[in-house]
Amino acid sequence: MASLAATFGRGAMTNGWVDIKNADVVLCMGGNPAENHPCGFKWAIEAKKTRNAKLISVDPRFTRTSAVADLYSPIRAGTDIAYLLGIIRYAIETKRFHEDYVKLHTNAPYVIADKFAFDEGIFSGFDAGKGEYDKTAWAYEGDPKSKSYVVDETLENPRCVFQLLKKHVDRYTPEMVEKICGTPKETFLKVAEVVTSTGNAQRVGTILYALGWTQHSVGVQMIRCGAMLQLLLGNVGRPGGGVNALRGHSNIQGATDMAGTFEILPGYLKTPSAPLQTLKDYLEGATPTTLNKQAWASMNYWQNYPKFMVSLLKSAYGKNATKENDFGYSWLPKVDGNYSWMYIFDDMYRGSSMRAGGKEPGPEGLVTFGMNPVGIGPNSKKMISALAKLKWLVVVENYEIETAIFWKAPKEYGGPETAKIQTEVYQLPASGFAEKDGTFTNSARWLQWKWKALDPPNGSKTDQEILARIFLAVRELYKKEGGPGAENVLNVAWNYTNPAAPDLGEVLKEINGKAITDIPDPKDKTKLIRAAGQQLENFGQLQDDGSTLCGNWLHLGVYTEAGNMAQRRSPADPTGLGMFHQWGFSWPANRRIMYNRASADKDGNPWDPTRVGIKWNGEKWVGDVPDIKPDSKPGEYGAFIMNPEGVGRLFAPALNDGPFPEHYESVEAPVDNVLHPKVTSSPVTKKFSSDKDVYGKKEDFPIVCTTYRLTEHYHYWTQHTKVLTQLQPGFFVEIPDVLAQQKGIANGSKVKVSSARGSIEGVAMVTKRLRPMKVDGKELWQIGFPLHWGFAGLPEHTGPLANFLTPSAMDPNTWTPEFKTFLVKLEKA
């Protein structure tokens, strides 16, 4: 999501599931939605049936999506950037892009300062010692007097983004794409032609992607390519367009919105880092300033950051948060460096980490709620060895999972002997979705309340009760015994009617926020915007003086005085475009298509009158909830209100691995980089150096391997459900038929797949759906296997953990592991 945020301003699926039906072209790349999101995929089929839309599947494997696609293009795993930059080049070369849109809604006309350069696979600002870029080398050219951007509307300035992009992608000719990706040139050109057929006002195309893009060492830049392509084609903000990240868990979006990762607080506010010692420092650093004084000013919505933050602190610390004590800012834990997934387990395995130049302990205790790190994390061997170093582990789950029984993992996983593992493990029985109420946020940002159907089974408890009871018990200990930083524990507000099992409706009210004191209307002091105690209704009512409380500003509007909006269930859709404004609540502000201002031209008229996102009726914007000030005239603000410059970014100076994407090979590279052999993999990608972190070379492991989910299973959850294990009765490895023939492997026989980290065995599924690849003139093979097996499921469903073979390598922006491309060798077992 980092790439979408860097490009558009927010990191989430831009459009909605039903909206896919409005597309003329649906590009499925980096995802296999038919397999993983069948019920959402129906809207792609709907577009096919009702609008004759073209469905394109670009995938290393011929998948279930490919089976119903109009066009299938093979691609070598991990080379999507070359492919997409090839399409961008094709669009520019053939002028098949939406020029009016590009000039109006993107930073294509913006001039970049001359510090930016690119040479031999390295952007300017690279610090080889640290392995990092100095991003200030990629800044916009600023007019020092007016403090504004330098813009060339003709797109002809050689330093403008458009010309730089043109130059950057010039190397990605169809021949080069074939050389890198192994895709036959004719197939690539057919795909490019259909995709760019939407580069105009009349037609719209969408991109559906998922973890097939995310989980690479260059995953963020892959998604960036998709986002850039969509900007170039003018498809962002329009019904039927967008870059649609299809998320894999029922509430992965909600958990992220609610600070599911270390680097953010609820509502994508930044986790304070150690140098930001006061709230003032923090807010200054976090609130972007507007540089733009052009006709197209930006709303720069993030300028409201202090309101969001102070209201959050009021929610966190309640009465204890006062203006005098910076609203409790100092109690918030501050970070030094990286505490994400790979570091959790690396520091756990090492027992310590270096932070701000000092050695600090690593985790000796782990609490996991509904998550199975042994299955999920790459390099299972390291995972298990890391867990074995813990003093204590708490697993809250509905089923017994691999993590809970890591201490009796099969020998081949390389953990210490059971008797030597000193970890105390608690396994607490939790409750399923049907046994509790509350909201999930779907991929399209819809918050929907679900009602409880029955009580948890005897002996188990709801997760919120388990969490609350642990919290209260710890708090009680601090009350009684005190301890370092005891006030941080005691000051957190936990004012629920039933603190031991908070009512989720009450929590949702807190998330939405309310007025603590009366809030007078600044325009008319005799009136109140909100009276004390009233639920807030919109962002505009938030204050930065501590008079409002809000658990997550993004969700503002979900629980107002009118009630719980997430419970709304009206199937009415007057737009006919599948927006359903009266169904649940969609953040932000019940907006169904983000950046919808871009669906209209400079005068506020929709690019396509049959697919109106919003339009200007002379007084205000109508249609979807406008993603702009509702009464701001066309021309007043830019369409991308979260970006300070107000436009979508073709050139994004925000990411850690370059303002433009560039093709790099995976960390375990099957070939040298054709473009710049000296810089094969991304220069800023992260690897680890413990004894368990081993990486394979192409000479020893010549086959490219990828991992994926199956539609019959859900992660490591359904391995306990017999009716589903019946549908996919055993772990298998998909092998191209020609390769199988060469190796004498028969369909249904046993094979062994090994990476530098270990080997696993499975049943060979010999198929034509994987084909031989010609990469840079050489033959290259790809195989793959699904990830739903493990050692904790039903006896008939036990099998190897797919992640036994995956490497500890990751993207430098999101620190997401590279599950999708690694090297193996294949043998008969």
Place this chain on the structure above:
Amino acid sequence: MSVHSLEIRRSSASLLGGATGMRALPDVAKYVDTSTCIGCKACEVACQEWNDLAPVATHQVGTYQTLPTLDAGFWNLIRFDEREVDGGLKWLMRKDQCMHCAEPGCLEACPAPGAIVQYANGIVDVNPDNCIGCGYCETGCPFDVPRFSAKTGKMAKCTLCVDRVSVGLEPACIKACPTGCLHFGTKEDMVALGSARVAQLKANGFPQAALYDPQGVGGTGVVTVLGFGDHPEWYGLAANPHVPLGVKLWKNILRPIGLIAIFGALIGTVGHYFTYGKKEYREEA
């Protein structure tokens, strides 16, 4: 006596009977569009769930297909077929289940009165009360659908969710189908839907697309859109299915002739006795 919405149009092994025609019902049908099927198997398990069928034993043999063929506990199976056509790869998937023929071979073959019935809306159903598990329907079916259940000693197959349909709901498989490649309605509507889809496919790279509604069995209650209509066998469908000749011969020729012959033999003995009487020893004169 209960009054139900569904009369019986035909009943197996019944000399008499049939719908009164008092209430006219349109035929219903399932629509299966193989060109938009993703083989997700939602229909497979939706069927099992609705009908409370226990999971069956399966084995990984190197295919996505759950089972080689239908099973007494698995009435709905997606068949997968990988095939190269004109240099391009096709992964064909088709939902296999009872076709609910207008002229059902199973019903023809069934010797148990009322064990297989065809309701007034065209649904062909096995009535376990009357089924004797003889397996004749297995031979009678041109689509190899009915299966003998060792657990019940009866035959089992798709009921077209007659319990749902009779209260106004679509079958479970249809409802589940994520992509909408399955649809349910009157046969007339499904044929219209299918024809429109076939026309669309023909205009979009599938010149051989066709609607599979074989007339050899009087049409089926499952209307299937095939991208490669000239090759139904690629989808595991018979090119020209009909009630098996053997069953027809048995039922329509051999059985009546046999009855006449047996009674003829009986009558013959009586005639013989009347004519010639006993052959017995008489005292020699």
Place this chain on the structure above:
Amino acid sequence: MGLTRRTFVKAGTAGVGGAVALGFDLKEARAEMRAFKISRTTETRSTCPYCAVSCGVIIHTLGDKAKNATPSVVHVEGDPDHPINRGTLCPKGSTLRDDINNPNRLTSPKVRRPGSDKWEDISWDAAIAGIAKHIKETRDKCFVEKNAKGQVVNRNPGMAMIGGCTDTNEFNFLQWKFITALGVPYRDSQARV
């Protein structure tokens, strides 16, 4: 007659005599049909817990929520009104009943003591107390009030917390308060992996 019975049509009058002569039993033939099993279940609207499409599901529970009835889930089906799934469900969603009623569900807290090779049952109170003690001990031991540069950081690197993507927003918010209170810096979820 039960609602589930279905009446065969009476034989036409013609030929009845002949049939009687042959010994046919002309009592009404009936077909016993399966009951429509969800005609009086209680319906609860929910959301599928698997992927992020958020299919609406209707959970059918036995009983009418009367005081004396314990509900159990007999069927789960797609919510036909839900704009996204419109009643459809994938194979996982279609089998949610078997997730809810799964015999492998955990139903009692367990602990595995250091070095042990087996689980022991433990009461909820003992489990919560044990966990709280661990958390406190670890936090007290590992708490970093100031980093090496002397900046106030108030963090507890001795502990990590993961998960939440399969649970509600409200749970996740409570979880954020939890880690904020305890100063846990090591925090991640499925959003990353």
Place this chain on the structure above:
Amino acid sequence: MSVASLDTHGADVAVTAGRDREDIVVGGEIVRHRRSSRFIHFAVAATFIVCLLTGLPIWTPFFTWMATLFGGLSFCRWLHPWAGIFFAVSSLVMFVHWAGQMTFEPGEKSWLSPKRLMSYLEYRDDNTDVGKYNPGQKLQFWCAILAAVGLLASGVVMWFPASFPQIVRELSILLHSLTFILFVMLITWHVYLGTAAEPGTFHSMTRGTVTKAWARLHHPKWYRQVMGLEK
């Protein structure tokens, strides 16, 4: 008849042994079927009748009413194949038991011509040289054995249709029917001739003996052999 009244040589042995030997004279009668023969015959007959009565209601709804005899069609369906197995086993034993006596002798084939058969049925034939079994009876035997084989083979297929290809299933249904029809016609006449048409015959299958007069009438050559009048 009392034992005391027996006077013929060996008769006491035959009687005390339950008429265990054939082709001997016991008083005024001749033992035609020893006990095992009768036992086997009726084993075949009984299993056949069970098959018949359980099969007919399955075969055609015309006979559905018959199922009541066995408690319903489902039970018929269950019983029929097992009865069939017993029928087939009995027939096998019968084959072993009688095959030796049932070989056609030279010249017997002409007996089977329609003309001679008709004259046989019209009680006009010259049966001077008919031995213990006339060629019609021998034919009956072989037909019964053939029928048993045919019914068994097709029956097994019909019992386990899932294990056989479609064409075999269809052929089996036809073969089972056809064999049954022909066989049941044959059996109808067999029973008729053995009871109503030829008094005394049935007694040979129950008590084992026939009168000398019966023997002389129906099987003169055998009579002469038994009486020692001809070698």
